[in-house]
Amino acid sequence: MTGMTDPKGQVTRMATLAEVAKHAGVSPSTVSYVLSGKRSISDSTRVRVQAAIDALGYHPNAGARALASSKSHIVALVVPLRTDLYVPVMMQIAIAVTTTARQYGHDVLLITNDEGPDGVRRVAGSGLADGVILMDVELEDERVEVLRSQGTRASLIGLPADPTGLSCVDLDFAAAGATAADHLADLGHREIAFIGQSEGVYRRHTGFAERTLAGFQEQCRQRGLRAVHRPCDASFEGAAGVLARIFEDRPDTTGLVVQNEAMIAPLLGLLRSSGRTVPEEVSIVAIGPDEPVALQTSPRLTTIPVPAQELGRQAVDLLLGPDAGKPGVTLLPPTLSVRESTAPAPGE
Amino acid sequence: MTGMTDPKGQVTRMATLAEVAKHAGVSPSTVSYVLSGKRSISDSTRVRVQAAIDALGYHPNAGARALASSKSHIVALVVPLRTDLYVPVMMQIAIAVTTTARQYGHDVLLITNDEGPDGVRRVAGSGLADGVILMDVELEDERVEVLRSQGTRASLIGLPADPTGLSCVDLDFAAAGATAADHLADLGHREIAFIGQSEGVYRRHTGFAERTLAGFQEQCRQRGLRAVHRPCDASFEGAAGVLARIFEDRPDTTGLVVQNEAMIAPLLGLLRSSGRTVPEEVSIVAIGPDEPVALQTSPRLTTIPVPAQELGRQAVDLLLGPDAGKPGVTLLPPTLSVRESTAPAPGE
DNA sequence: CTTCGACATCGAAGCGCTTCGACTAGCTCC
DNA sequence: GGAGCTAGTCGAAGCGCTTCGATGTCGAAG
Numbered sequence: 001m002t003g004m005t006d007p008k009g010q011v012t013r014m015a016t017l018a019e020v021a022k023h024a025g026v027s028p029s030t031v032s033y034v035l036s037g038k039r040s041i042s043d044s045t046r047v048r049v050q051a052a053i054d055a056l057g058y059h060p061n062a063g064a065r066a067l068a069s070s071k072s073h074i075v076a077l078v079v080p081l082r083t084d085l086y087v088p089v090m091m092q093i094a095i096a097v098t099t100t101a102r103q104y105g106h107d108v109l110l111i112t113n114d115e116g117p118d119g120v121r122r123v124a125g126s127g128l129a130d131g132v133i134l135m136d137v138e139l140e141d142e143r144v145e146v147l148r149s150q151g152t153r154a155s156l157i158g159l160p161a162d163p164t165g166l167s168c169v170d171l172d173f174a175a176a177g178a179t180a181a182d183h184l185a186d187l188g189h190r191e192i193a194f195i196g197q198s199e200g201v202y203r204r205h206t207g208f209a210e211r212t213l214a215g216f217q218e219q220c221r222q223r224g225l226r227a228v229h230r231p232c233d234a235s236f237e238g239a240a241g242v243l244a245r246i247f248e249d250r251p252d253t254t255g256l257v258v259q260n261e262a263m264i265a266p267l268l269g270l271l272r273s274s275g276r277t278v279p280e281e282v283s284i285v286a287i288g289p290d291e292p293v294a295l296q297t298s299p300r301l302t303t304i305p306v307p308a309q310e311l312g313r314q315a316v317d318l319l320l321g322p323d324a325g326k327p328g329v330t331l332l333p334p335t336l337s338v339r340e341s342t343a344p345a346p347g348e
Numbered sequence: 349m350t351g352m353t354d355p356k357g358q359v360t361r362m363a364t365l366a367e368v369a370k371h372a373g374v375s376p377s378t379v380s381y382v383l384s385g386k387r388s389i390s391d392s393t394r395v396r397v398q399a400a401i402d403a404l405g406y407h408p409n410a411g412a413r414a415l416a417s418s419k420s421h422i423v424a425l426v427v428p429l430r431t432d433l434y435v436p437v438m439m440q441i442a443i444a445v446t447t448t449a450r451q452y453g454h455d456v457l458l459i460t461n462d463e464g465p466d467g468v469r470r471v472a473g474s475g476l477a478d479g480v481i482l483m484d485v486e487l488e489d490e491r492v493e494v495l496r497s498q499g500t501r502a503s504l505i506g507l508p509a510d511p512t513g514l515s516c517v518d519l520d521f522a523a524a525g526a527t528a529a530d531h532l533a534d535l536g537h538r539e540i541a542f543i544g545q546s547e548g549v550y551r552r553h554t555g556f557a558e559r560t561l562a563g564f565q566e567q568c569r570q571r572g573l574r575a576v577h578r579p580c581d582a583s584f585e586g587a588a589g590v591l592a593r594i595f596e597d598r599p600d601t602t603g604l605v606v607q608n609e610a611m612i613a614p615l616l617g618l619l620r621s622s623g624r625t626v627p628e629e630v631s632i633v634a635i636g637p638d639e640p641v642a643l644q645t646s647p648r649l650t651t652i653p654v655p656a657q658e659l660g661r662q663a664v665d666l667l668l669g670p671d672a673g674k675p676g677v678t679l680l681p682p683t684l685s686v687r688e689s690t691a692p693a694p695g696e
Numbered sequence: 697c698t699t700c701g702a703c704a705t706c707g708a709a710g711c712g713c714t715t716c717g718a719c720t721a722g723c724t725c726c
Numbered sequence: 727g728g729a730g731c732t733a734g735t736c737g738a739a740g741c742g743c744t745t746c747g748a749t750g751t752c753g754a755a756g
Binding site: 026027028029030033039040041042045064066067068069070 | 702703704705706707708710711712713
């Protein structure tokens with residue numbers, strides 16, 4: 001950041017507020033108040049100051065501003081390093097967070113989880129960020145403890161075991177699981193299978209996977225469906241093995257609920273090549289993928305999408321919005337987009 | 349950032365360097381030199397200061413540090429909003445950039461392109477970032493002009509039309525296109541098709557697409573292959589249409605080069621259901637996807653991967669490394685991973 | 697015609713850090 | 727034995743901004 005080049009190509013020092021003040025013939029504090037609007041300013045001076053700002057190409061210095069006001073106007077977004085969760089959804093959330101934060105005049109600092117809880121400590125402790133948004137929250141999450149003990153402003157995308165005192169937002173995955181079961185039950189399916197995330201995800205107690213499963217199983221019970229759950233690794237072989245086992249164990253299975261976005265394409269391929277048509281013989285509900293993926297397949301998928309954009313937006317609102325800091329859990333209701341991968345059970 | 353809670357749960361103000369100095373019985377400047385290592389310090393004081401730091405849980409204040417040193421230790425990463433480029437690759441780059449930057453003691457600020465060139469102007473002009481990394485660089489890119497005129501430290505992932513004075517790194521896409529052609533030629537294919545990005549990508553003159561195509565076509569000419577190029581939208585119908593047209597126009601086509609990651613799965617599905625086996629009847633080389641995708645398909649894909657991780661790492665090295673600031677273009681040589689989607693042409 | 701508040705502006709005191717001399721020992725070297 | 731070092735430390739001057747009184751003006755209220 002050496003400075004700007006003037007029309008002659010000379011590098012000039014960056015303009016300061018004091019210079020703007022001199023150029024406009026007012027005191028520095030007046031310029032500051034013009035910028036912040038924290039005190040009333042006459043139209044005439046406001047115009048003059050604005051002109052000076054434009055003339056000098058002035059940008060307030062972020063460091064100085066942060067020091068003086070002890071507000072950095074930065075939020076930290078902690079993203080998982082892992083690649084076993086659906087990447088496009090992460091990206092969508094990250095982008096939604098960034099654009100929403102900009103609307104509050106904030107920027108977003110990207111923190112990867114390889115620093116673990118220390119990343120949060122560092123960023124909050126140094127005043128680099130005014131607040132923290134955590135993605136991929138686990139049930140027992142060290143980072144959450146750090147946030148609590150530092151009194152850091154934060155909002156979580158996902159639910160820890162104990163959300164006391166925290167702002168959280170997430171899809172209501174239990175309801176999503178139940179909705180999927182309901183949809184298949186309504187179509188007359190009686191024997192269905194749930195193809196989930198890889199074992200590791202369940203072992204890590206990433207809440208969403210367990211909540212989905214619980215909601216699904218409970219609803220199956222209530223609707224009298226026979227259901228099995230199969231974790232599934234993100235590989236073609238994984239999908240093939242799981243699928244084969246399902247139809248071996250329960251040849252009459254006619255409905256599949258899939259919560260493993262990466263496996264959708266392989267599954268469809270496998271079903272097709274094993275001669276089972278979708279949706280005539282097997283119906284599929286996908287939990288997780290958003291529009292793009294669902295529409296790229298053939299047949300188009302009936303889905304319960306993760307509202308990535310909305311999650312990102314709300315996380316920022318919770319952090320910076322009018323009633324920021326009020327703890328509470330926001331669960332977004334799932335929506336079912338019925339497309340072409342589900343149909344009445346055979347013989348219905 | 350209210351502060352820390354002490355063992356009794358009281359919120360305490362954050363420790364300052366001055367307090368650390370007092371606690372250690374030295375002057376503030378000494379503490380600063382301990383932290384920065386810019387002057388020699390006796391072991392005994394170093395130890396005492398370190399003890400004070402630990403005791404008080406001191407973290408230097410980022411804003412003050414930035415103001416005093418006019419270095420923010422932040423780099424801005426400008427990511428495209430668009431979703432028509434391969435998202436996982438972007439994400440991998442972003443993560444590689446972040447972890448590499450941390451090794452240089454820097455953090456990463458995420459800027460989305462919805463601000464356009466102004467985002468770059470703002471971040472550089474305010475001293476928020478020490479440098480900028482641009483992704484998805486277009487041939488004529490406004491942001492590049494801003495960087496030039498502000499004299500901002502920057503490195504680009506991708507190549508603008510005129511890279512004079514800039515540090516750039518990218519995959520050698522021309523070589524990648526040539527390598528793909530070569531591989532198919534070596535296997536005896538004579539009639540091949542290039543399935544590319546959506547028309548929009550070519551229209552925007554995103555350099556990589558054009559460079560790939562040029563390298564591919566040139567090599568086809570030299571090897572005496574008949575080749576056609578077909579842009580392809582990211583939808584199932586798009587893929588279906590393109591594929592149908594290819595085999596209508598040139599029924600003897602036996603090789604496909606695909607530079608459109610999202611379309612790989614649909615294409616494989618379509619080929620299978622149209623009764624063309626891969627690789628016995630049709631060989632496929634994919635340019636772009638990295639490991640995960642290539643291994644999730646069946647058959648596993650022969651690919652020329654985009655070395656996302658390496659691109660991210662090098663972009664940061666170019667920005668912060670030992671000989672930062674030296675302009676120049678780094679083109680990474682493509683690698684061909686031969687897997688199961690390519691085989692000798694039928695009848696060879 | 698005072699008195700009071702609202703409005704508009706200024707001055708100065710920091711915010712917490714870096715950094716540049718300056719200073720003190722304790723050496724070496726001739 | 728004084729000149730010239732180097733290593734180790736300190737003090738003070740900012741970096742560019744925000745913010746809190748203080749000050750001056752003017753019209754409305756009494």
